[in-house]
Amino acid sequence: MTSILNQEYEMVASANFICSTLLEDSNIVAKEVSCFGLKKEKLGFALKVLDGSEDVWPNIVASILEQIHYGNKETIARLRALRSTIMKSDGGIEVGAVHEVFRLDK
Secondary structure, three states, X not given: OOOHHHHOHHHHHOOOOHHHHHHOOOOEEEOOOOEEEEOOOOEEEEOOOOOOOOOXXXXXXXXXXXXXXXXXXXXXXXXXXHOOOEXXXXXXXXXXXXXXXXXXXX
């Protein structure tokens, strides 16, 4: 069942925000994305980044979905497109990269 959040996802957090991106997938329920749920799988996930940064949430959520072998690869691709893994300085010089290093416990 598609919720009003899924139908009007850009009104929740506008385009190119993680919440809207997740809500494009009718199987996902999310708001403020400190947590999100997968309806068909009956799974829920809560996020906490130690420094409080929300910048890496798209990377974290994409990694979670990849690790559980989530079937909608388009959702994962949209999340990956929100945040580059390449970090650049204000001058445009590559200075680092973002890599997820956590693994979900089974």
